[in-house]
Amino acid sequence: MRILKWTLLLMAAVLLWGLIYWNLAAFGRWFTYSLLNMPQGGHLSSAVEFFVFETPKVLMLLVLVVFGVGIIRSFFTPERTRKILSGKSETVGNILAALLGVVTPFCSCSAVPLFVGFVTAGVPLGVTFSFLISAPMVNEIALVMLFGMFGWKVAGLYMGVGLLIAIVSGWILGRLHMEKHIEPWVFDARMGEAVQEDAINWEGRIRYGLDAVRDIVSKVWIYVILGIAVGAGIHGYVPQDFLASFMGKGAWWSVPAAVLLGVPMYSNAAGIIPIVKALLEKGAALGTVLAFMMAVIGLSLPEAIILRNILKPKLVFTFFGIVAAGIIIIGYLFNILL
Amino acid sequence: MRKIQILGSGCSKCKALAQNADTAAKELGLEYTLEKVTDIKEIMKFGVMATPALVIDGQVKTAGKLLNMQEIKGMLKL
Structure with a gap:
């Protein structure tokens, strides 16, 4: 039952994500030229449209991919990678x-x-x-x-x-x-026994993905916005x-x-x-x-x-x-x- | 007396983990000591490959993860 609940929630989230994502360009145009009533082709309006379209787009892509990669990463710990290498x-x-x-x-x-x-x-x-x-x-x-x-x-x-x-x-x-x-001390470092790995189930992996989203997005959102703002300035x-x-x-x-x-x-x-x-x-x-x-x-x-x-x-x-x-x-x- | 150690060379996550562990132990009303291990050579003796790591009574509980208070409480109760 829990698996079913998670799957349904996930599907609904992805659907909603897609719906918003594919309408962002239209939203950017509407926001710039209708709501703010700016003239077509001006420096400022071109910069504003770039910013209003790119910011949510990049943030949404970031959330989706960080979540997906988080799930993938729950399969690879540094300990396991070391064992492979x-x-x-x-x-x-x-x-x-x-x-x-x-x-x-x-x-x-x-x-x-x-x-x-x-x-x-x-x-x-x-x-x-x-x-x-x-x-x-x-x-x-x-x-x-x-x-x-x-x-x-x-x-x-x-x-x-x-x-x-x-x-x-x-x-x-x-x-x-x-x-x-x-x-030289590196070679003397007596590595203690590694952390025991907990068995992790699918619910755990989804949580790991969500944690990654919270962790990364809370850290980089400000850089995204600043970067896009500078980019918008250059663009316009x-x-x-x-x-x-x-x-x-x-x-x-x-x-x-x-x-x-x-x-x-x-x-x-x-x-x-x-x-x-x-x-x-x-x-x-x-x-x-x-x-x-x-x-x-x-x-x-x-x-x-x-x-x-x-x-x-x-x-x-x-x-x-x-x-x-x-x-x-x-x-x-x-x-x-x- | 519980012994809590936070391994990490001073990154922001390490500080946050130390803070969470401190609050968790206080809220449980434990008698405890909290030590931040920042020397890289000392950290390596625990065998972790990612920081911050949480060590309770000499045993490595997690590495490379910022735990919240609830999670730390769960580990301290055992």
């Missing part, structure tokens, strides 16, 4: 680690315990890095935002490229044999092709500049993507913009500082250097190919 050979391990990075629950504040947990359990260093690169960069928030604003092609491209960078960078880091650049006021001269394909230095600019910046995908969309509209090249975005959410100064606890400076620099180089190459590739 320990004892895998390096190349296969790199690929698996990058893929598991997408679905294993991860927060950059847990990067250190996770790293130590993996390495002491015999997961190779390069494989651990593949996981650490993919987990923050290829995440459900980035994918849902990209899907919502650019469609499935760009979202898929981003996911593929993010995984590629994680796999290749991790593999290279493994080849460099930098184990001696890990702080910056002239078309304004950015083409210095963020377009012609400017060769724009890709490394975008990465250098992105690393010290720390934002989550929710805030950065509306800005990315507005930049693209004004003539910035896709490769440049994607490179900027990956640098902002994949590499961050706070993460470097956290990792410094367990890695000696040389390894921190090598790690950031290789990933940054990978992002730059991808940026150029997109600008040349597309």
Whole structure:
């Protein structure tokens, strides 16, 4: 009976969600041009329409996907991922680690315990890095935002490229044999026995999904709104092709500049993507913009500082250097190919 | 005397978990000590791979999860 109740509730929720979602564009137009009675084609009205349409759209997509991914994640605990990865050979391990990075629950504040947990359990260093690169960069928030604003092609491209960078960078880091650049205490860390996993049923998984929604949406909604507001401003006021001269394909230095600019910046995908969309509209090249975005959410100064606890400076620099180089190459590739 | 430990290097979730645990124990009227373990080397000794983690009487109860008061009360009652 409980299962039936949950299923019915879930179906009703999804139906209602769809009904509202498909009418948002009409609502945006109605709100801007009828309710506020603004003139068609003006700067301000174009910015207002962008904001009124995109904000609920992105928030609704976020709720749906975070819930779905929450359910998926209830199947993958860090302990289980570690069990899968320990004892895998390096190349296969790199690929698996990058893929598991997408679905294993991860927060950059847990990067250190996770790293130590993996390495002491015999997961190779390069494989651990593949996981650490993919987990923050290829995440459900980035994918849902990209899907919502650019469609499935760009979202898929981003996911593929993010995984590629994680796999290749991790593999290279493994080849460099930098184990001696890990702080020695890591290897002395006597890991106590892991947490016992509770058996979890479907009701528990749905609760886990709802918890994830509450947790993530309460944290990122403000960034979504700010990001869309900035995006709306650019959308309405910056002239078309304004950015083409210095963020377009012609400017060769724009890709490394975008990465250098992105690393010290720390934002989550929710805030950065509306800005990315507005930049693209004004003539910035896709490769440049994607490179900027990956640098902002994949590499961050706070993460470097956290990792410094367990890695000696040389390894921190090598790690950031290789990933940054990978992002730059991808940026150029997109600008040349597309 | 119950011993409650919160493992975490000071992220906002860790602080919230410590707060919830404190309130939960108070409301149950327990005699308890609450300790925040922030040193990463000490945290690793508990074998957790995600923070914040809740440890009651030396036993890791959860890791990587911000529990609410009701959930913590349930664990403290046992």
